[in-house]
Amino acid sequence: MSKPIATPYISTEEIMLPGHLACQGCGHGIIARNVMKTFGKNTVYISIPGCIWITLSRNIPLYWTGTTFQGGAALLSGITNALEIKGNTDMNVVAFVGDGGTADIGMQGLSAAAERNENFFWLCADNHAYMNTGGQRSGATPKYAVTTTTPVGAKSRGKKTWGKNLSFIFAAHHVPYVGTASVGNVNDMVGKIEYAKDIKGFKLLHIQSPCPTGWGFDPSQTVKVAKLMTDSGIWPLYEIVDGVLHLSYKPKELKPVSEALKPQRRFRHLTDDELNEYEEMVAKNWExxxxxxxxxxxx
Ligand SMILES: Cc1ncc(C[n+]2csc(CCOP(=O)(O)OP(=O)(O)O)c2C)c(N)n1
Structure with a gap:
């Protein structure tokens, strides 16, 4: 299989209607707008509870349905199989959900669908917490991040453990396509979707989506914050195609993690020792x- 195209064509025809209800600077909005254009109008979307459903679904004038967290992957499997039985082979079937819906509450059904290699595309817009219900920690929240359930105080330094490595978890299901992406690199994100959307079988793209409200930064800085996360190696960009890993973005030299974390209020309490621990973890992972x-x- 060939590698994704480097600079994909991003259509100028807008699908998403303006005036969504997301917070200012929400990464999910950038993802939605570009994802809609990439999949085109011949697409059915499903969602499960979360910011995307509440703030963006009414701006998408296409087939859109939703269900419970636990039922998301089953609903998607049903739609895919029904379309196939009816002979409709060119409709995209896409889930557009959060990290809580992927890493935690929807994980069981999603793992089962991955193991069955169901023919759909699961987009996880990861803002590192259950933002829709007030910013509680999720399984994808990174270590030391302050959330409403992992505060910083006399006996707490934020979240105690590192977030789940979702792409590796799903790669271990032997599915044809898994990738990471970021709102800081829309060309990379669109190129990956463009490449993978016609692959038959289970596809998952794990997209980092900075959240000004939950992470604590100015809403005008979303793309900058996202870029710093990829440039520091905290959020590496790669894809795993038929089990083979390809880095899609290789900065010559990684920026210090402190440069990426310091602008985020959720990491403002980190000591030099904690920053060093973070730096070492990221350096080892990159290596x-x-x-x-x-x-x-x-x-
Ligand atoms: C079984 C179940 N547990 C909890 C909830 C409450 N709930 C609704 S949205 C949500 C958070 C979703 O978080 P995430 O998937 O990370 O998406 P985000 O809103 O952060 O984009 C939660 C916990 C629910 N609706 N159903």
Whole structure:
């Protein structure tokens, strides 16, 4: 299979209607607008509870339905199979959901659908917490991040553990396509969707979506914050196609993690020791990814 196109054509025809209800600077809005244009109008979307459903679904004049967290992947499986039985093979079937819906509350059904290699595209817009219900920690929240359930105080330093590595979890299901993406690199995100959307089987794109409200930064800085996360190696961009990992963005030198974390209020309390621990974790992860680049994962 060829690599994704470097600079994809991004249609100028808007699908999403203006005037959504998301917070100012919400990363989900940037993702939605570009994703809609990439999949085009011949697409059915589903969502499960979360910011996307509440703030964006009414701006999408296409087939859109939703269900419970636990039922999301089953609903999607049903739609995909019904379309196939009816002979409709060119409709995209896409889930557009959050990290809580992917890493935690919707995980069981999604894992089952991945194992069955159901033919749909799961987009996870990851803002690192259950933002729609007030910013509680999720399984994807990174270590030390302050959320409403992982505060900082005399006995707490924010979240105690690192977030789940969702793309590796799903790569271990032997699915044809898994990737990471960021609102800080729309070309990369669109290129990955463009490439993967016609692959038959289970596809998952894990897109980092900075949240000005939950992460604590000025709404005008969303794209800058996202870019710093990729430039520092905290959020590496890669895809795993048929089990083979390809880094899609390789900064010559990684920026210090402090440059990426400091602008975010949720990490403002970090001590030098904690920042060093973060730096070491990111450096080790990056080194591992460079070693894996171009090779099949041992899953
Ligand atoms: C089984 C179940 N548990 C909890 C909830 C309450 N709930 C609604 S939205 C939401 C948070 C969703 O978070 P996430 O998927 O990360 O998306 P975000 O809103 O952050 O984009 C929660 C916990 C629910 N609706 N159903």
């Amino acid at each position: 591992d990814l460079l070693k894996m680049d171009g090779k099949p994962l041992p899953v």
